[in-house]
Amino acid sequence: xxxxxxxxxxxxxxxxxxxxxxxxxxxxxxxxxxxxxxxxxxxxxxxxxxxxxxxxxxxxxxxxxxxxxxxxxxxxxxxxxxxxxxxxxxxxxxxxxxxxxxxxxxxxxxxxxxxxxxxxxxxxxxxxxxxxxxxxxxxxxxxxxxxxxxxxxxxxxxxxxxxxxxxxxxxxxxxxxxxxxxxxxxxxxxxxx
Numbered sequence: 001x002x003x004x005x006x007x008x009x010x011x012x013x014x015x016x017x018x019x020x021x022x023x024x025x026x027x028x029x030x031x032x033x034x035x036x037x038x039x040x041x042x043x044x045x046x047x048x049x050x051x052x053x054x055x056x057x058x059x060x061x062x063x064x065x066x067x068x069x070x071x072x073x074x075x076x077x078x079x080x081x082x083x084x085x086x087x088x089x090x091x092x093x094x095x096x097x098x099x100x101x102x103x104x105x106x107x108x109x110x111x112x113x114x115x116x117x118x119x120x121x122x123x124x125x126x127x128x129x130x131x132x133x134x135x136x137x138x139x140x141x142x143x144x145x146x147x148x149x150x151x152x153x154x155x156x157x158x159x160x161x162x163x164x165x166x167x168x169x170x171x172x173x174x175x176x177x178x179x180x181x182x183x184x185x186x187x188x189x190x191x192x193x
Contacts, residue, residue, distance in 0.1 A: 009139045010112060016146040017105055019166065020050060021098065023153035027160065032094045033087070036156045043156055044094055045086040046149045051101040052085040053145055057138045058108035061121040066107055071100055075125060112139060 024032055024043050032044040052073050059066055066072055077084040088097060117136040124131070158164050165171030 005117060005136075006112060009136075009143065010109065013108075013139065013143045013146065014105075016143060016150050017101075020047065020146065020150040020153050021101070023150070023157040023163075024094065024098065026163075027157075029094050031160060036159065040083070040086065041152065041156065042087065043153055044088045044097060046153050046156075047101055048088055048092070048097055049085045050146055050149050051097070051104045054108050054142055055104050056125070057123070057142050058111045059104075061123050061133065061138055062111055062115060062119065062135065063121075064107075064111055066104070072104075108142070111135070 024047065027043065033042050035042050035045075055066055055072050056075075058064075060075075073085050088094070112135065115135050117134065117139075119135040121133050121135065121138060122131045123133055123138075154164070165173045
C-alpha cells in the first residue's frame with residue numbers, strides 16, 4: 001500500500017466501485033431492475049444512486065461541472081421524486097448507466113488528483129452551517145457510501161443466484177463449504193432464543 005494518503009484513499013474507493021459493479025455481471029436487464037426489497041432497492045438502482053452521489057460530492061461540492069451534465073440527475077429532480085436516483089427509467093439501460101458510472105468515477109478521480117486533500121468545498125444540499133468541507137472529508141464519505149451500497153448489492157446478488165464473494169480473483173469465501181449445514185446450524189442456534 002502506498003504511503004501517499006491520496007493513493008490510499010483512491011485505492012479503497014476504486015475497490016468499492018469495482019465490488020459494486022461486479023455484482024451486476026451476468027444478470028439480465030430485468031434482473032438488474034427488479035426491486036429486491038420492500039423499499040424497492042434494485043442492483044441497477046444502487047448503481048444509479050452511487051454515481052449521482054459521487055458526482056454530487058466530488059463534482060458539485062468543488063465547483064466542477066460534469067462534461068455532459070444532462071446525463072445526471074439535477075438536484076431539482078429530488079423535489080418531485082426523492083427516490084429519483086434509485087431506479088433506472090425506461091430510457092436508461094444497464095450498459096448506459098454502467099458506462100456513465102465509469103465516466104463519473106474518472107471525473108471524480110480528476111477532482112482528487114487536481115486538488116489537495118485540504119481543498120475547501122461546499123456541499124450544496126447540506127444545511128449552511130455544516131456545508132463547508134474538505135476534499136479529504138468528502139473522499140472518505142464517498143468511500144463509506146460506496147462501500148455500504150456495495151455490501152447491499154452483495155446481499156441482493158446472493159439472493160438472486162447465490163453468487164457471493166469479494167471479487168472473482170479473491171472471493172474471500174471458504175471453498176467447498178457446506179453452506180446448507182452451516183445455515184441449519186445457525187438457524188438451530190437462533191431458534192434457542
